[in-house]
Amino acid sequence: MATEQREDLGDEGPSRSVIERALTILGTFQGGRIRQTLSEISRRTGLPIATCYRIVQRLTEWGALERDAESRYQIGLRLWEVASLAPRAVGLQRLARPYIQDLYETTGYASHLAIREGLELVSIERFQSPRRPTRRPLVGGRYPMHATAIGQVLLAHAPEDIRDQVLAGPLEPYTPRTYTDRAVLDRVLEDIARSGYVVSDRQVDDVHIGVAAPVRGADGAVIAAVSLAVTEKDVDGKNMIHLVRLTAASISRALAAAGFAETPS
Numbered sequence: 001m002a003t004e005q006r007e008d009l010g011d012e013g014p015s016r017s018v019i020e021r022a023l024t025i026l027g028t029f030q031g032g033r034i035r036q037t038l039s040e041i042s043r044r045t046g047l048p049i050a051t052c053y054r055i056v057q058r059l060t061e062w063g064a065l066e067r068d069a070e071s072r073y074q075i076g077l078r079l080w081e082v083a084s085l086a087p088r089a090v091g092l093q094r095l096a097r098p099y100i101q102d103l104y105e106t107t108g109y110a111s112h113l114a115i116r117e118g119l120e121l122v123s124i125e126r127f128q129s130p131r132r133p134t135r136r137p138l139v140g141g142r143y144p145m146h147a148t149a150i151g152q153v154l155l156a157h158a159p160e161d162i163r164d165q166v167l168a169g170p171l172e173p174y175t176p177r178t179y180t181d182r183a184v185l186d187r188v189l190e191d192i193a194r195s196g197y198v199v200s201d202r203q204v205d206d207v208h209i210g211v212a213a214p215v216r217g218a219d220g221a222v223i224a225a226v227s228l229a230v231t232e233k234d235v236d237g238k239n240m241i242h243l244v245r246l247t248a249a250s251i252s253r254a255l256a257a258a259g260f261a262e263t264p265s
Helices: 018-027 038-045 049-062 077-083 087-107 149-156 160-167 182-195 237-258
Strands: 065-067 073-075 110-117 120-127 142-144 198-201 208-216 222-231
Touching: 018 038, 018 049, 038 049, 049 065, 087 110, 087 120, 087 222, 087 237, 110 149, 120 149, 149 160, 149 182, 149 198, 149 208, 149 222, 160 182, 182 198, 208 237, 222 237
Parallel strands: none
Antiparallel strands: 065 073, 110 120, 110 222, 120 142, 198 208, 208 222
């Protein structure tokens, strides 16, 4: 049985199971890397090109990956079909989507829904105008929680051990305004937990101001957050805060009516 599950990787170092290497390959399709060549996958995984080729071929045959006319690989439809069965993200997305879209259509600014997964946030829904493009977040993308409004809301309501791990750093600075001091960020998180919202002033880039509020499940626990990305010249603080909190409350009521109470990991 052991010989079926593990293969000798020669000069690659300690052996890893085929499953571990397959998951490593799939994990490279993150951070905006939608299409990759075999050489790029090999370089990012640290796997020999021959080993990488064999596993990529198996993943392609199964449908987890697809190869285009330019010999680049992308996530396949079958993997997406399997992922769509995940109740936590997909169920939440389905219930919240009309409210996130309404927030975007009302304000004209990018609206965003995210959940926490471990020490990171995962984007699960987003609406934005093509006239006001923003590079991030990408739906399905993972991002640190300390620098964004939506991440700070999720971190403020995370279990103490998760919060401590994030605060222990490193807290990467994206702009001079990014919170990188543990004591300062800790005080901000306490304020968020008390007030029920946060305004994050250009902590990820020099243009956008984020406004975010928590979304609660049927049991009252915070399971997600919603945010709006506005610009300094157009910001209407009180109105934007009201709209974001109203959207979060509306989603929370919809989740309560549906009995949706998934707990973040």
